[in-house]
Every structure is written in C-alpha cells, then in structure tokens.
Amino acid sequence: MWNKLESRLKQRQAQDLIRQRLTLESGQDTEVSVNATHYVNFSSNDYLGLASHPKMAETMISAVKRYGPGSGASHLVVGHSKEHNLLEEELAEFVGTERAVLFSSGFMANYGVLTSLFDRKDLLVQDKLNHASLIDGGRASEAKMLRYAHNDLNSLQRQLKHQVDTKIIVTDGVFSMDGDLAPLPEILSLAESSQSQLMVDDAHGFGVLGESGKGSLEYFELEQGRVDIYMATLGKAIGGYGAFVAGKSTLIEALIQFARSYIYTTAIPPVVAAVNREGLRLVQSEPELRQNLQDNIQYFKQLAEEARLPLMPSDTAIQPLMVKKSDAAIRISQSLRDRGLLVVAIRPPTVPENTARLRITLTANHTKAHIEQLIEAIKDNIQVIP
Ligand SMILES: Cc1ncc(COP(=O)(O)O)c(C=O)c1O
CATH class of the missing domain: 3.90.1150.10 (Aspartate Aminotransferase, domain 1)
Known part of the structure; x- marks a missing residue:
C-alpha cells in the first residue's frame, strides 16, 4: 500500500x-x-460576509452558554435539539416548502438523497459539471446514472428518453467552479414534459440570488413547489455550517428514515444551528x-x-x-x-x-x-x- x-x-x-x-x-x-x-x-x-458578522459571533457566544459546544449524538438518538427544529422550520418557511431537514454537511445531504431514495429501476440524469458530492452519491446509488453535457438541453433531452420507473434530473443551481447558472426554467419544462423529477443543489445560490435571497428559483421567478428536491448549504452565504434538504413532508420523512448519512452521524452542534438561524435572519434583515x-x-x-x-x-x-x-x-x-x-x-x-x-x-x-x-x-x- x-x-x-x-x-x-x-x-x-x-x-x-x-x-x-x-x-x-x-x-x-x-x-x-x-x-x-x-x-x-x-x-x-x-x-x-456573514462568517465575520458581529451578530453571528454574539449568537454563538450566548448559545454556547446555554447548550455547550457539542451535540453529543445523532439526530435519531439524543442529538436533535430545539435549535435544530426551529432552524428546519424557519428554512422551510423561508424557501416555501412543507418541511426541511438538516444534514451535517452538503456532501452528506447530496449523498444521502441520492443513495436512499432511488433503486435500480430508477434513473439519475446529472449535469456533467455537478458537484462531486452529487456525482459520488449517484455512483453509490442503486439507480442507473447518466450524465448530460454541461447545461446542454438537447443532451439532457436525449438522456430522458429511457423508460424507467422514476427519472430524476439533478443539477447545481449555480456551478461551483464556473459560476454560471443552470437554465432552470427550460430544465423544469423538460422535467415536466418527460414526467421526471427535479433536484436542485443551490449551495451557491441560496442566500445570494433572487430579490430576497431565496436562491436560483427565486432568481428565475419559479415556484418552489415545482422542484421536487431542493438542497442548499449553510456554510457559504449563510456564514455558518451544515446543509438542508427542503420539499414535501413525504420526502423529508423518507430522508429521516432512510438516509444513512443523516442517521449514522453526529448532529451539528445546537450552537451551530443557532448561528445558522442568525445567518438566515441576516439574509432577510440586511x-x-x-x-x-x-x-x-x-x-x-x-x-x-x-x-x-x-x-x-x-x-x-x-x-x-x-x-x-x-x-x-x-x-x-x-x-x-x-x-x-x-x-x-x-x-x-x-x-x-x-x-x-x-x-x-x-x-x-x-x-x-x-x-x-x-x-x-x-x-x-x-x-x-x-
Ligand atoms: C454545489 C455544491 N454542493 C455541495 C457542496 C458541499 O457542501 P458542504 O461544504 O456543506 O459539504 C458544495 C461545496 O462545498 C458545493 O459547491
């Protein structure tokens, strides 16, 4: 070795x-x-600039006095605190979905979604330049994975011709190494006309894009409900750490029950959840x-x-x-x-x-x-x- x-x-x-x-x-x-x-x-x-915003530090200091520095366990054991709950509720309300669930990182969120929700009868269709966590999650998933040329709608359409139980298109909202946006209105139309589901990783759009910072969907004036799985991270524009997936209650409950990268890992500390809540408040108030x-x-x-x-x-x-x-x-x-x-x-x-x-x-x-x-x-x- x-x-x-x-x-x-x-x-x-x-x-x-x-x-x-x-x-x-x-x-x-x-x-x-x-x-x-x-x-x-x-x-x-x-x-x-929220990672250095004075209110973030103040929030952390007061939260650590109440909760201490660690979370001590995974969410399904005794690591899930009121701060996690409140953050999940606030995130769901902000993006406009029924529910949201926190993951300990964006990598784990993407990996958890793609490895727990789909089986060998399903097809994942991913942009070639998607983040490594989506590609690795797709490779580890039981579902078949195909990739389409970056932001190329013809290439995507060709991959959607396959007849399978569930087809899911997966794209970054903003591509992390290129900075360009996915053409979400057109991708969404293709998803709807081909009876496919859509997952958007908005790690670099959430907090930044759109009138109120709701991300890529708001930027394109698309209704949140038209996207089946919305994922974003909290360690970028929010200035904290962690990630969440938002969508229908059934999606969130399935992730809590089945996503191994959710179940078998220590929850982010409650102080970090409190700081993320502050970041979300600042996105709205500043x-x-x-x-x-x-x-x-x-x-x-x-x-x-x-x-x-x-x-x-x-x-x-x-x-x-x-x-x-x-x-x-x-x-x-x-x-x-x-x-x-x-x-x-x-x-x-x-x-x-x-x-x-x-x-x-x-x-x-x-x-x-x-x-x-x-x-x-x-x-x-x-x-x-x-
Ligand atoms: C598009 C995208 N998705 C997911 C992630 C992973 O998020 P995290 O850093 O929270 O693991 C990143 C970057 O880190 C990213 O750029």
Missing part, C-alpha cells in the same frame, strides 16, 4: 496537481492572515449585503472587460479566470499572493483536464480598492494567460 500511495503522490506532484492547505491565523474574512502575512481574500464562499455583492460583481466585471481578461460567462459571485494549464494557474496564483491577494488555483481533477483556472470569488465586504488592486495584479500577469 505505501509504495502505491507514494507513487500516486509523486505523480500528482509531477503534474502540478498537488494541493497545499493554507493555514489561516485569522477568522474567515475579506482580509485574512496566513504565515503572519496579510492578504485580501478572493477565495471564500462567504458571499455576504438586503443591502446582497446589493453590495451585486455592485462588487458588476464593478469587477466592468474592470475585467476593460482589461480584456478572459473571464468565463458568469454573473454570479464566482468569477473564474480561465488559464488552462495547471502550472500557469499556480504561477499566477503565487504572483498574486506576492502582492497580498489570495486567489486559489483550481486544477484537475476538481475541473476537467486543461481547464485550470483562478476561481475568483467576490463578497459583499470587498471594497472598490480591493477589486482595483486585484485587476491591476492580474493585468501584470496577463502574458501567462493563453
């Missing part, structure tokens, strides 16, 4: 694909400290955060277009810069770091071969000066970009 692992690691190193963890010495924020050096952070998913984020996205795009940077087609907070080669992506990322800017290079296997990129993410708390600094630094590296 050791020889095999060492040779795999060496191979990864030789291909410029080895990952290194950054160790933050500060909290997650627009400006962070790594190795005693100060950086402007363009790599977090904390789109509204809409100016979404406006700041939108302003920052527009400003970044305007400057990037003026500088003719090869941005990918995205209107969301995820604004990747396509570099293609992994070694070039690392070089630019390092050069930006030397200028106090943190932009992580995303390489295969996270993204397809020859599509390494700098995944720039904007947040509500970036200033114009931060964005100008980033654009200037990228411009000075433009010769490295093909």
